[in-house]
Amino acid sequence: MLQPFKSFYRFCFKWPARKYLGMYTLWIDVRAIIKRAFQTASSNDLKPVSVCVGIMNRSKAFKTQLLASLMQVSDPSKIELSVVDCNSSDDLDLLGYLKGHWKGQLTYTKTDLPFTRSKIFNLAVKQSQHDLVFICDADIALPPQFLAQMNAYCRPYQAWFPEVMLLDEAGLPNRYCSEGVGMLGCYKHQFEASKGFDERIVEWGKEDWLLYFEFYKIGIAPYRTQEPLMQHAFHKSLKPEGFKPLF
Numbered sequence: 001m002l003q004p005f006k007s008f009y010r011f012c013f014k015w016p017a018r019k020y021l022g023m024y025t026l027w028i029d030v031r032a033i034i035k036r037a038f039q040t041a042s043s044n045d046l047k048p049v050s051v052c053v054g055i056m057n058r059s060k061a062f063k064t065q066l067l068a069s070l071m072q073v074s075d076p077s078k079i080e081l082s083v084v085d086c087n088s089s090d091d092l093d094l095l096g097y098l099k100g101h102w103k104g105q106l107t108y109t110k111t112d113l114p115f116t117r118s119k120i121f122n123l124a125v126k127q128s129q130h131d132l133v134f135i136c137d138a139d140i141a142l143p144p145q146f147l148a149q150m151n152a153y154c155r156p157y158q159a160w161f162p163e164v165m166l167l168d169e170a171g172l173p174n175r176y177c178s179e180g181v182g183m184l185g186c187y188k189h190q191f192e193a194s195k196g197f198d199e200r201i202v203e204w205g206k207e208d209w210l211l212y213f214e215f216y217k218i219g220i221a222p223y224r225t226q227e228p229l230m231q232h233a234f235h236k237s238l239k240p241e242g243f244k245p246l247f
Helices: 002-014 017-021 024-037 059-070 094-101 117-127 146-153 189-192 207-217
Strands: 048-057 079-085 105-110 134-135 158-160 165-166 175-176 185-189 220-221 224-232
Touching: 002 017, 017 024, 017 224, 024 158, 024 220, 048 059, 048 117, 048 146, 059 079, 059 094, 079 094, 079 117, 094 105, 117 134, 134 146, 134 189, 146 158, 146 185, 158 189, 175 224, 185 189, 185 207, 207 220
Parallel strands: 048 079, 048 134, 079 105, 158 220, 165 224
Antiparallel strands: 134 185, 158 185, 165 175
16 A cells, blocks of 8 residues: 555665655656656658677677577668677677678678776767667567667657666576666767766676766766566676675
8 A cells, every 4th residue: 555655665766766866856757747747759761770789708698688689680681780899709709790691781890999888888879879878788688579669669859778687597587687777778978978987897786887877977867677588698696706786
């Protein structure tokens, strides 16, 4: 009985942005809710999307998760794969594989730069060709309706931060990743206005939440949805020992 009131109270006063940035973020969220209520349906003529991914020695997961799922999207011809490969050694001809299997647009860069999530994702977005961009780990499977979701959820007033489904070791759905905001869709100019991921962060963690908060600072509301078909393959945690969260 009290659960709706508790959820409302948490949204208004305990939401991460309220604690980390301040109560002004409530207005940004409320404004987006009002605009969504009067939002017209997306056109059937869907805008193309650039899927931006950084990779280092995750070629198998990339092929079996992200690439395989993109091949099942409603119109792969409207998807660009923007890949930055940090000199992976587990597949010396990943580019050749992509050229032979991926039928959409491909932008591929191989670099000797050390892998940091912030720097590599920023590069992948920078080289992308479309107005809509989705930043995604290599071991994520995207749903067939991904194009329609991007067109519906990415708006001038909001960016999309989906909660992905974490799979267990057996490959079965486990739980939503509510504590992470590492996957996001937005307009490229919004990402550029936010200044992208903080490249001073070179270890695991925090860069996703810091970017999430940067969207509030430029007046863009992060929009969260739970996506059961957006699935993250199991792997051991990369969280460093002694890691301290932002909040």
